[in-house]
Amino acid sequence: MDTCAPASDRPLFVLGCPRSGTTLLQLMLHAHPRIALPPETRFVLPAYESRLRFGDLGAPENRAALARWITGRKETRFDELGLDAGPVAARIADGPPTLGSALGIALRSYAESHGKVRWGDKRPAYALHVEEILRLFPDAQFVHLVRDGRDCVASLLGMPWWHRGFHEAVATWAQVMDVTRHHARALGPGRWHELRFEDLVAAPEEPLRAVCAFLGEEFDPGMTEPHRLAGTAVPARKTWHRRTHGAVDSSRAGSYRQRLTPAQIALCDTVLGRRLIRHGYEPGGTGRPGAAELLRYRKVEALRRAARAKRRVLDRAARVRETGPLADRSRAARRTTAP
Template sequence: MLHSHSRIAVPPETRFVGSAYNKRRTFGDMRLASRRLALAEWMTGERTKFRELGVDKDEFIRQAVDGPGSLGSVIGTAFKMYADRFGKARWGDKRPSYVKQVDILVRLFPDAQFVHLIRDGRDCVSSLKEMPWFTHDSFHAMSIWAEAIDAGRRLRKIMPEDSYYELRYEDLTDDPATELKKLCYFLEEDFEPAMCSPHEVASVAVPVHKVWHSNTHGEVTKARVGSWANRLDAWEIRLAEQVLGERLEDLGYELSGAPKPAKEHLLTFQKTVQKRRRARLRKHMRDRFIRLREPGPVAALLTSGQRAVAGLPQQRIESELPQRVM
């Protein structure tokens, strides 16, 4: 829907943003051209999904090396070139896990705006179970949704109103025009009716091999709303409504009144939550340690907003609004 806007480009999931950030000590000081070259070459390698941007590899490497000396600038250059493919002024990126990495993304892109699309947790668990790339079980799927909702709650409290926005999947599919008008107001963009017909650009924005996104190639549909009732096993419904119930009701989702789950299922879920919490804590502590010995600048210096945050003089740019991550 956002990619259907004449000023906004949102590519398929690239999955190199977080990895590049976590490897920043390996790549070193981005003020050195040789280090920018090393990062750019890694980003275009076989282990990332850079090719899905449809951006010329050699030209990206050249622009990254010639660009500003910061980690975010090298990463942002790839997205800027993607937006340039379509003659658009702004770019975005999407991953469900980003809601738990906002502090990192703000470090990379200080003028970022974030859009959190929320969906009924039971439907999310149903969908995750069916994804060919999801290797965990339903206990993990429920924990993942709870983590995302809790992260969103924290963001609502600490993020400026012009930086963080939430909307529900169910509302968006029920009345796309109304919800997209609200979203465009947040993004400081004019609403465009083409956004309600995203299937017209799906062949560009959604790679053919991502068969789990097949619905994006058709009209906006509500068919999957509430489909959890037929896609989850009875024990999964009982457990989901027990461990996710307070969050579901807080977001306006009704519970079915399913019986209480088995004790062994509750225990397994609690163990999963603790395991995932320990893993997050380890990642957080590792990141904090690396911040003490960061090899070079992190924040992107590609837009007027980013340069203003850094206290640098403005450069002439084509767009009248900064390009921002969403």
């Protein structure tokens, strides 16, 4: 039996490999009259990773310190939400004594500032941290946007903030596909929805209707015109999202053919082949990469797997030291006190 809250009251999280189009999907969902998704924040995962430092949130002074940590630091990007930090901090300090509640109050405050009743968040990194999100928001729904891995790699290599090189970009897409495949199976169609970037930009209405059906919401035609919100919902400093300011188009689908070298495409086709096919993309048949290139990639891939395994071990160790539950209680409290 599904014990989750009604769909209209459940938080939603958009995720995917970096440069897969999650900002475009965020804007499309934010254009819905009932849904608000903020610009990409930096307080959900960092708060979870730092949870032990906040102590027992049953103590009012600890909740107040957590509230200041969320709302008063540049690193969290709370200032980009356009909210008055004081009232939000006060709500967190007066709210239920769990980390999920504090984070939920911050995200809900953004939704309320836009007159919306449904809230959530978007960040590509959530793809590798679904377990953590579920500890904070046990009834969350996830929308996973998939893009051709070769296009993601090509786009990452052109980003001013990407300094990890080609092999790391390829390994990132591979890892995201593997981890999200596991979560899709474990959570099932009522909690996990997947769509392709190429379908979204080619004919937005049909995939957006499917997303709305998954969320239990009515489709709104305004969702197909996300550029109308880009000026206010995408921070100006993010110049790499400039294409969101124009009408949706599919011109970048398959652009890796011009942006990657034949040797790079060959490596992608070889190491990503099964994953590409699984998501409906055809490998190019450009030949095999050199042995040295393949070995270099395998080393990067192994390091990523090891780093993820280490994070999971450290997280399990931290759980033993937690002083109380983490799950969001703010929505339950609000329903209980509502007239």
